[in-house]
Amino acid sequence: MIKKISLLMLIVILTLSLFGCSDGGSANNEASSGKPVTWRITHEEVVGSVQDVYANKFKELIEEKSAGKIKVEVYPVGQLGDGVTQVELLQDGGVDFAINNPGAVATIIPENQVFSLQFLLSDDMDVNQKVMTEGAAKDELNNIYLKKGIKVLDWFTEGFQMWTGNKSLTSIDDFKGFKMRTMASPMISAGYEAYGANPTPIPYMEVYSSLQLNMIDGQVNPIFAIEEMKFYEVQKYLMMSKQNTFVGTFCVNPDFWDKLGDSDKGMVESIVPELNKYIFEVQENLNTERLEKIKEVSDIQIVELTDGERDSFKEASIPVRDVYVNEVGEKGKKILDLLIKDVEKFENEK
Template sequence: MSKHTIMAILAATFALTVATTAFGAPKYQWRLAEEEITGSVCDVYANEFARLLKEKSDGEIQLDIYPLGTLGSPKEIFELCQNGAIEFVLDGAGQVGSIVPENQIFSMQFLFSDNQEVNEKVLATSKALNEMLSSAYERQGVKVLAYWSEGAMDWTANKPLLTPEDFKGFKMRTMPSPMIVESYKVYGANPTPVPFMEVYSGLQLNMIDGQENAPYIVQEMKFMEVQDYYIESAHKIYIMQTMVNKRFFEKLPEDIQKIVLEAVDELRPFGYKIQKELNDKRMDMIKAKMKSSQKVVAITPEARAKFQELSKKTDSTYIKISGNPELAEDILATLREEIAEAEKEASGN
């Protein structure tokens, strides 16, 4: 979809809003574009956000939702929010890495905990993310209201991937991200960028040997039809961002800003609940359809420690590709400290 078409859609929406305001429409009518389809975790979150805004404002706020494809690609909808053409956007961190390169920290492997409750706490309270990283977004005209997870990512493959040595020469499908590519190179793998919609055929034709995704994606895309092993690695978490145009938000009355922030805060446990329920359900569906020759395996704590140590070799890549190396180094060091402290608290030590 061209930008001209997108702008035409938005202009028509605005005209309709103006026309209906005179007939008792909400005082505030905003637009949110999301990077996923109707019925997804992202979409359920977006609709709950709209419901909370309406409820908390006594009907004065209406948030219109635009699912994937309605207003363009994930990168295009971020740019629409950045330029003020829409007010809100829900986008995965990796979708805007070329605009805010410091956010490529989310593409680093074995950085976050394998305890998802620990990760939820870190995402909500981290200074490294909510202050330091967010400052890089604000320089681009966008304010991050929340970082939240759509679940841990695992590997599927045609052989068990339980140690770094198992990756030698392995053709792992990746997104075309230098950070992700480097993450697999340190294991000795052969990272192979492939468009998402070509992953199934790539696995089927042995052009690639494996891929990474959360359980609900693996099940939805039927990847286990052409893979022998599901490896519970939790090597990354898929980070979604709730964002708003900075200038728009700062011009809102203080009481309306407060409503938005309260709604986002209430969505944290809701987002965690829906992604966990969906991923658990889809994992059960994956296991139920497995043949006797297929297996679900998991990496051991000892192997995780080896992966973590090797993954630190990508620190220099992250710092190099960031727009601000000094900031990136501070973000990474601070985040590691925060994760370690949260894990310590969770273990009771």
């Protein structure tokens, strides 16, 4: 109840603020109207991250194409609450756009936990980009999101997920009793439980201190996040595991969207492919550059998993797909089957 009241108060403050800085921020005001209209976008990461770069590129393109008639305000994680709070703000109209990942939306859209399944997507990032942009699975998910008050405009990858730990993790035995920090997602937890680990949900901004105090033994994130959060300072090993990819979604509040005029909708839709292409190149370069920086400023040991080691983890992860289907039901099974077909299709087209 307290959380709901706080969220309501935050929405009221944002709404009053919006009236104070523009013509009221009403979505049905076309960019061609007199005074600037303010759009708000929030994301789950810190300044300089992949989501932050995406959000600021969106801001740049919208303000440029609207000739300054639309202003975009970007709110990184923490300014308007954590990832889950930001999702609620988007649903309730407290913000207009948001970038989030399936983990933060898992409690309301359990079907999207399919992206938490390990060794399901390709280890070729070009294939994964096509799965995100051209695959059939994401279309099914878009319909489910919309029924929950979220309209997805874009799916994109932020890079491969990698493990870090206070010891090397190259076999199932290495995970026995290992306290792995995860997001608060049942499917992510199930994935590490399959290895015998002890998944431990901890807020993102508390991971560093938890590692430092040995409250957890390791964590999982893309390389850019490992570098920007300085996890390498409190971890001894970085495993190039590529067990899955970190997926992002660019979303809009459906009521806000429906009230936009055709020209504003068209403007947003026209820049989405550009944003997707741009962020794919950004994440690739950013993760490469950040890995080199980690090597330069730390003595963390980089561990490359062999094909045999990856195969062992993949074999152990397969039963978790049944856990997913049992938890989510037939809709989940359909999405899982479509995703498997998407991956096979685009891998065969290479």
